[in-house]
Amino acid sequence: MTMFRTIRKVWGTDPRVDPNPLAYTILTVGAILYPIWAEISTGGQGDFLISVLADAGVYILLAMGLNVVVGFAGLLDLGYAAFFAIGAYTYAFLASDHLVVTPLHEAVHLPFWIVLFVGLFVAAAFGVILGAPTLRLRGDYLAIVTLGFGEIVPRVFKNLSDWTSGVNGISALDKPVLPIWLNGPWSGDPLEFVRNFKIISPMAFYVVMVLLLGLCVVLVNNLRVSRIGRAWMAVREDEVAANAMGVNTTRIKLLAFAIGAAFSGFAGSFYGAKLSLVSPENFGFTVSITILVMIVLGGMGNIPGVIIGSLLIYGITFLFLPALPPLAEEWATNIGLGGLVPPNEDWPGIGQEVQRLKFLVFGVILVLTMLLRPQGLIPSRVRQQELKKGVHEDQTIEDVNAETTA
Amino acid sequence: MVSSVANARTRLLAGSRGRLLNASLFILIAVAVIILATKVAALGPAYFIQILVYGFANGSIFALIALGYTMVYGIVELINFAHGDVFTLGGFISLWLLPIFGITEGGTVSGAGLILPLLAILAISMVACAVVNVAIERVAYRPLRHAPRLTPLITAVGMSFVLEGVMFLWRGPFNLHYPNVLPTAGIEIGGANGPAIGFKDLAVTAIAVVLMVALALFVERTKLGKAMRATAQDRDAAELMGIDINRTIAATFFIGALLAGAGGMIFGLYYNTITFDQGFTAGLVAFTAAVFGGIGNIQGAALGGLVIGMIQSLSDGYFDTAWTQVLIFAILVLVLVFRPTGILGMRVPEK
Numbered sequence: 001m002t003m004f005r006t007i008r009k010v011w012g013t014d015p016r017v018d019p020n021p022l023a024y025t026i027l028t029v030g031a032i033l034y035p036i037w038a039e040i041s042t043g044g045q046g047d048f049l050i051s052v053l054a055d056a057g058v059y060i061l062l063a064m065g066l067n068v069v070v071g072f073a074g075l076l077d078l079g080y081a082a083f084f085a086i087g088a089y090t091y092a093f094l095a096s097d098h099l100v101v102t103p104l105h106e107a108v109h110l111p112f113w114i115v116l117f118v119g120l121f122v123a124a125a126f127g128v129i130l131g132a133p134t135l136r137l138r139g140d141y142l143a144i145v146t147l148g149f150g151e152i153v154p155r156v157f158k159n160l161s162d163w164t165s166g167v168n169g170i171s172a173l174d175k176p177v178l179p180i181w182l183n184g185p186w187s188g189d190p191l192e193f194v195r196n197f198k199i200i201s202p203m204a205f206y207v208v209m210v211l212l213l214g215l216c217v218v219l220v221n222n223l224r225v226s227r228i229g230r231a232w233m234a235v236r237e238d239e240v241a242a243n244a245m246g247v248n249t250t251r252i253k254l255l256a257f258a259i260g261a262a263f264s265g266f267a268g269s270f271y272g273a274k275l276s277l278v279s280p281e282n283f284g285f286t287v288s289i290t291i292l293v294m295i296v297l298g299g300m301g302n303i304p305g306v307i308i309g310s311l312l313i314y315g316i317t318f319l320f321l322p323a324l325p326p327l328a329e330e331w332a333t334n335i336g337l338g339g340l341v342p343p344n345e346d347w348p349g350i351g352q353e354v355q356r357l358k359f360l361v362f363g364v365i366l367v368l369t370m371l372l373r374p375q376g377l378i379p380s381r382v383r384q385q386e387l388k389k390g391v392h393e394d395q396t397i398e399d400v401n402a403e404t405t406a
Numbered sequence: 407m408v409s410s411v412a413n414a415r416t417r418l419l420a421g422s423r424g425r426l427l428n429a430s431l432f433i434l435i436a437v438a439v440i441i442l443a444t445k446v447a448a449l450g451p452a453y454f455i456q457i458l459v460y461g462f463a464n465g466s467i468f469a470l471i472a473l474g475y476t477m478v479y480g481i482v483e484l485i486n487f488a489h490g491d492v493f494t495l496g497g498f499i500s501l502w503l504l505p506i507f508g509i510t511e512g513g514t515v516s517g518a519g520l521i522l523p524l525l526a527i528l529a530i531s532m533v534a535c536a537v538v539n540v541a542i543e544r545v546a547y548r549p550l551r552h553a554p555r556l557t558p559l560i561t562a563v564g565m566s567f568v569l570e571g572v573m574f575l576w577r578g579p580f581n582l583h584y585p586n587v588l589p590t591a592g593i594e595i596g597g598a599n600g601p602a603i604g605f606k607d608l609a610v611t612a613i614a615v616v617l618m619v620a621l622a623l624f625v626e627r628t629k630l631g632k633a634m635r636a637t638a639q640d641r642d643a644a645e646l647m648g649i650d651i652n653r654t655i656a657a658t659f660f661i662g663a664l665l666a667g668a669g670g671m672i673f674g675l676y677y678n679t680i681t682f683d684q685g686f687t688a689g690l691v692a693f694t695a696a697v698f699g700g701i702g703n704i705q706g707a708a709l710g711g712l713v714i715g716m717i718q719s720l721s722d723g724y725f726d727t728a729w730t731q732v733l734i735f736a737i738l739v740l741v742l743v744f745r746p747t748g749i750l751g752m753r754v755p756e757k
Contacts (some may be wrong), residue, residue: 070556074554074556075557076559076560078563113557117496130695130739133743133744134739134742134743137742137743137746138746139486139555139556139559140483140485140555141499141742141746143485144693144697144737144738144742145738145743147690147740148690148694148735148739148742149735149739151687151690151731151735152735152736153733154737155728155729155731155732156732158728159726159728159729159732184537233676265438285686289567292560292563296560304560305431309748347706356517357571357575358571359567359568359570359571360568360571360572360573360574360575361571362564362567363567363568363569363570363571364562364564364568365544365565366544366560366561366563366564366567367561367564367565370550370557370558370564371549371561371563372547374553374557376661
């Protein structure tokens with residue numbers, strides 16, 4: 001208790017009431033300390049750990065974008081990975097030798113920094129094309145339309161094999177190049193400025209990612225408190241009332257949809273550059289759901305919550321679950337259930353069985369969060385209030401009775 | 407005055423735009439039909455009839471799934487994403503029951519010795535799926551009935567993943583072989599090289615039709631069916647009339663899942679292969695069928711299932727299988743955009 005009181009004095013707010021300042025501080029300090037820790041704890045071999053967090057950054061970007069659509073504007077987008085795919089393929093087309101083997105016969109090599117924004121605008125354009133006719137539909141129809149779109153896009157990329165090499169995907173994409181970069185002892189070089197520096201090392205990717213994320217956090221926060229952000233929340237809570245108050249609901253929803261798509265396209269281009277490979281298998285429904293789980297768990301509408309939710313889910317799906325099988329095998333042997341380890345006809349072995357948990361874990365997280373803590377781990381204050389008081393779409397007789405007799 | 411003129415102008419603009427869209431849609435459909443017709447003419451009538459037979463069986467299965475979507479949506483206005491996985495569960499449970507009832511591929515039993523256990527398995531799978539679906543409603547949807555609309559939609563997606571996860575843990579990620587136990591005999595039309603209507607095609611369609619007729623009678627004739635229609639129309643008024651809302655909604659989930667469970671077993675018997683996540687695609691296609699027929703409309707869902715099944719098999723037969731699902735999901739998007747009430751749908755008020 002005294003700790004909280006001290007924090008409150010220094011901070012101005014109590015972290016129990018508003019956890020955001022504390023969360024931002026922890027995230028910033030963590031982002032700076034992480035590479036140092038990674039290098040020291042592995043004795044200078046921390047590239048893998050740093051690369052993992054840079055990959056997680058792509059998911060954080062995606063989650064922040066989806067948060068604009070789902071968390072701010074209250075539109076359920078179940079085909080979010082489609083825009084991710086569009087961004088990644090845009091990068092693949094515009095920054096690799098691939099177009100030589102397509103009917104175009106001419107390679108295009110635009111710089112990373114330009115394609116990043118091309119990807120952003122292409123994805124946003126697709127967002128508008130999909131959103132303009134569909135956003136006047138009811139919320140659950142929108143979910144289905146986006147789900148359908150999310151299924152169409154990867155299949156189209158897979159089927160148009162003349163252009164996209166089908167299931168093989170497109171590989172050997174260009175690496176981003178910085179016009180100028182400072183080399184020094186940290187990269188094992190003498191201290192000097194280099195021109196046309198190729199970003200290959202995980203550390204460089206990490207730095208770029210953290211800077212981009214910082215930029216996006218500021219951007220999204222500004223959006224949230226702006227007139228547009230307040231309009232989104234009004235639309236989320238009661239579209240008819242928002243309309244009556246003079247909010248152009250169709251335009252404001254379209255804007256949320258386009259901004260969400262833009263984030264996804266941006267993240268897609270970055271992902272393509274980082275991985276240097278895109279394939280239609282990487283953009284399925286599971287990706288859309290993974291991102292949805294991230295924002296639902298972290299706290300819809302709250303940016304630090306979304307970031308922490310993304311880190312948690314990324315850790316669970318890409319680090320914890322793949323690492324489980326050996327752990328489970330060891331554990332089973334230790335407690336005398338060694339018989340469970342080897343596979344037989346009906347039983348794939350405990351290692352295999354544990355690895356299959358992903359679907360179940362996702363489902364349980366979604367259901368339990370919605371039932372027990374719909375505001376998420378680190379809730380947005382506005383949303384928490386709304387959920388506590390309850391914003392009902394329609395009141396039943398019981399509710400009215402309860403209100404009149406109370 | 408000014409605003410009313412402006413309103414009239416926007417309405418006029420919207421009208422002309424609407425007509426333009428309708429016209430372009432009509433041209434699109436006409437072009438598709440003409441291309442199809444030339445292909446049909448090129449490949450001969452025997453092939454065409456065979457494709458129609460497949461389309462009918464296909465459509466019957468989709469119709470069974472679509473009915474569950476449409477009933478649940480009609481009564482609680484929720485897309486039950488878990489419904490497709492309840493359908494898969496029907497296949498998994500019946501697959502597990504088959505050897506227990508002594509039915510194996512290439513087995514010696516036939517006639518009544520085959521049909522009776524199969525019907526028993528069908529009944530058990532149906533009831534098991536129904537119980538699961540009611541449990542899902544109880545756990546994941548009922549507590550959230552008055553929550554913001556997004557909330558139950560997200561738990562529905564979650565429940566779908568839970569079911570997929572359970573089946574994944576149960577039988578693994580592979581395509582499972584479903585025993586081919588139905589007789590392969592069939593009726594050949596027009597000689598040995600003509601199209602054949604297999605026993606399988608007949609059985610699938612017959613079971614689906616029987617179940618759908620039973621459902622229609624149930625909804626039209628029984629008291630519970632009447633309660634369902636009343637609840638779908640106006641929940642509060644129905645409650646005032648003394649209808650137990652919770653029981654009626656649970657019954658809707660129960661009946662919807664009965665049909666989906668039957669669909670799951672029939673799917674296995676017909677295609678002889680099932681996968682833990684087939685319910686996702688099948689569910690989405692069936693939902694397309696439900697929307698196509700007008701969501702909330704039972705006859706519409708049956709008709710929509712048939713149409714989508716036909717489209718699927720025509721596309722598989724005359725075009726490229728790789729593009730079939732793209733085509734169906736494109737139909738889903740287009741129908742929702744241009745005619746969200748479906749071809750037989752009623753107007754659903756915007757809330």
